[in-house]
Each structure stands twice: as structure tokens, then as C-alpha cells.
Amino acid sequence: MTHSTRTLAAFGAASLLFGGTFVAAKSGLEFFPPLLFVAFRFDVAAVALIAYVVYAHRGALRPRTRGDVLGILATGALSIGLTNALLFVGQQYASSAVASIVFSLNPILTPVFAGVLLAEERLSRRGAIGLLVGLLGVGLVVNPDPASFLAGGPGKLILFAGAVAGALGSVLIRWADSDLSSSVRTAWGLPVGALLCHGLSLASGESVAAVSWTPHALLALAYVGVFAGAIAYIAYFGLLDETGAIKANLVFYLVPVVATLGGWALLGERVTALTVAGFLVVFAGFAVLGSESMDVGATVAALRRRLPVGGVGRDDPAPVDFEDAPRGFESD
Structure with a gap:
């Protein structure tokens, strides 16, 4: 298999597997209490991912610095644990499509926390415009009418809180400046997230006796634990190491599309024109934010040098300069 292939x-695997999380979670909530469901998910994912990193990262498994420990805690408690706990609880009250789009605020919210915690990352004017456009799109998706917004319980607000937790966690991971590889840090973080969610489940009064162990339930758990858990992490983090954060995070542009189509095809969820319009506006916000990673002036100059008119005899264009962007998903 070639490098590009x-x-x-x-890229395709990460997009499909992460997008399917919302469909599988919605389906599995019929059989599991929400917090226990996500706790079991992390139990399964931890076993699978730990087996992988022990095989692939021999000699680089032990956390050795304070930054490594802080990175693991930020990964397990926030980016994995609290984020997914809020997702699974919130999805009791929202469709797969709405949940995925509200959760897609994660990369838009990241620069807000980065501007506070990371001195080298400040939200520019263009970034602020992208942030506002993305918020407008989510407002369209959840319906700006107050009565509709509150309909179905607090699900959309819980999902938004999950997006906030994910964004904050990703910034804290960068702030910790861990020396561990992202996959090893995630393997350490998964048991932390599992313990957190088991504790939240016990505190909320959930019981294993409430689980309905049907083949459908086991299939949903296997998907969110192995496929959308361990395998999706390996695919995404491999993509991150191969292409960098900017290109890797394009995965999250496709997640709401996969979740929306999956919910429609497998769960019979309705896709409205307003949902589609809201997604397009959210995507526009992502595009504006993503354009910060590219030196537009250098790109225009490079294109002008390639034009046949006035371009004869000029030197080859200087390479376009790309810089790392705030990350929406847990990564190095």
C-alpha cells in the first residue's frame, strides 16, 4: 500500500468510525444506562488499545515526567471521560445528527481555551469570525425557537457541555506538553476515563441489573468499544502522525455527515432542511478557522507567479507556510 493510499x-476509516459512534450510542441506549454504557465502552477500548500499544510501542510506555502525568489525566478525565459521559447522557434527548453537529463545536471552541491557556495561540479576527459562524450554524441545527430548544429535555445543553469538556481537554493536553506518543497517552487515559464513568454511574444510581444483554446491545458495545474506540483512535492518531493536525482534523468535517446519514438509514431519524442548512453553516465556520493555518498572502503570491502573464522569468514560488492549528480531538 502506497503512502497516499x-x-x-x-482518513476514511476515522471519519466513518467516529461518525458511527453517534448512531451506535443512540441505538445502544435502549439497552444500557448511559453512564454505564460509556464506562463499558472504555473498559473494552482500554483492553484493545493497551494490547496494541504494548505490541507497537515497546520501551516507550512509561510516563516519566510531570507533563506525561498531566497529559494522561487531561486525556482520561476530560477529553475521553467527561466528554463521552456527557455525550451519552445527552443523546438520550437528541438525534444522532443533532448530537454530532452540536459536538462539532469542539474544534471551534478550542481556540477560546487556547487563547487563555496557551500564550502562543490567540484567536485572530478571522478565527473570531469562524467561531461566530459556527455558533450560528449550531443555532440553526438546534432550532432558534426557545420552545423547540428546550423540547426533549436538556439534551442539547448537555451535548454542548460535552463539546466544551472536549475542547478544554485538548488544550490542557497541549499545555501539559507530554513526551508520550498520543496513542500511548490515550491507552493510559482510557482506564482513567473508565474509572471516572463507573464512579459517575454508581453515584447516579445506575445498576448492571438494568442492562439488557441482547445481541443488539453487544453489537452496539462492540462497535463503540473496539471500532469507534480502539481502531478509530489508531487510525486517527496514525493520520495525525502522518499528515499533521491540520489535515487530520478534516476528519471532523465529515463526522456529522456520517452520523446524519447513519441515523437516517439505520434508526429512521428525520433529516430536515434546517439541519442541512445548519450543518453547512457549521462547515463554513470550520473552513474559516481552518484557513488560519494557511498563509493566504503567500498562496496568492505563489499563484500569481505561476500565471503566464507577467510570470516569465520569475523565480519559483516560495513554499506555502503551514502551522499547526488548535485541535478538536485528543491528539499530540
Whole structure:
């Protein structure tokens, strides 16, 4: 498999598997209490991912610095644990499509926390415009009418809180400046997230006796634990190492599309025109924020040098400068 084919395969796998999380979670909530469901998910994912990193990262497994420990805690408690706990609880009250789009605020919210905690990352004017456009799109998706917004319980607000937790966690991971590889840090973080969610489940009065162990339930758990858990992490983090954060985070542009189509095809969820319009506006916000990672002036200059008119005899264009962007998903 060539380099480009391998990269494309990882991109497609991560997009499909992460998008399917919302469909599988919605389906599995019929059989599991929400917090216990996500706790079991992390139990399964931890076993699978730990087995992988023990095989693939021999000699680089032990956390050795304060930053490593802080990175693991930020990963397990926030980016994995609290984020997914809020997602699974919130999805009791929202469709797969709405949940995925509200959760797509994660990369838009990241610069807000980065501007506070990371001195080198400040939200520019263009970034602020992207943030506002994305918020407008989510407002369209959840319906700006107050009565509709509150309909179905507090699900959309809980989902938004999950997006906030994910964004804050990703910034704290960068602030910790861990020396561990992202997959090893995630393997350490998964048991932390599992313990947190088991504790929240016990505190909320959930019981294993409430689980309905049907084949459908086991299939949903296997998907969110192995496929959308361990395998999706390996695909995404491999893509991150191969292409960098900017290109890797394009995965999250496709997640709401996969979740929306999956919910429609498998769960019979309705896709409205307003949902589609809201997604397009959210995507526009992502595009504006993503454009910060590219030196537009250098790109325009490079294109002008390639034009046949007035371009004869000029030097080859300077390479376009790309810089790392705030990350929406847990990564190095």
C-alpha cells in the first residue's frame, strides 16, 4: 500500500468510525444506562488499545515526567471521560445528527481555551469570525425557537457541555506538553476515563441489573468499544502522525455527515432542511478557522507567479507556510 493510499484509508476509516459512534450510542441506549454504557465502552477500548500499544510501542510506555502525568489525566478525565459521559447522557434527548453537529463545536471552541491557556495561540479576527459562524450554524441545527430548544429535555445543553469538556481537554493536553506518543497517552487515559464513568454511574444510581444483554446491545458495545474506540483512535492518531493536525482534523468535517446519514438509514431519524442548512453553516465556520493555518498572502503570491502573464522569468514560488492549528480531538 502506497503512502497516499494508506493516508486516504486512515482518513476514511476515522471519519466513518467516529461518525458511527453517534448512531451506535443512540441505538445502544435502549439497552444500557448511559453512564454505564460509556464506562463499558472504555473498559473494552482500554483492553484493545493497551494490547496494541504494548505490541507497537515497546520501551516507550512509561510516563516519566510531570507533563506525561498531566497529559494522561487531561486525556482520561476530560477529553475521553467527561466528554463521552456527557455525550451519552445527552443523546438520550437528541438525534444522532443533532448530537454530532452540536459536538462539532469542539474544534471551534478550542481556540477560546487556547487563547487563555496557551500564550502562543490567540484567536485572530478571522478565527473570531469562524467561531461566530459556527455558533450560528449550531443555532440553526438546534432550532432558534426557545420552545423547540428546550423540547426533549436538556439534551442539547448537555451535548454542548460535552463539546466544551472536549475542547478544554485538548488544550490542557497541549499545555501539559507530554513526551508520550498520543496513542500511548490515550491507552493510559482510557482506564482513567473508565474509572471516572463507573464512579459517575454508581453515584447516579445506575445498576448492571438494568442492562439488557441482547445481541443488539453487544453489537452496539462492540462497535463503540473496539471500532469507534480502539481502531478509530489508531487510525486517527496514525493520520495525525502522518499528515499533521491540520489535515487530520478534516476528519471532523465529515463526522456529522456520517452520523446524519447513519441515523437516517439505520434508526429512521428525520433529516430536515434546517439541519442541512445548519450543518453547512457549521462547515463554513470550520473552513474559516481552518484557513488560519494557511498563509493566504503567500498562496496568492505563489499563484500569481505561476500565471503566464507577467510570470516569465520569475523565480519559483516560495513554499506555502503551514502551522499547526488548535485541535478538536485528543491528539499530540
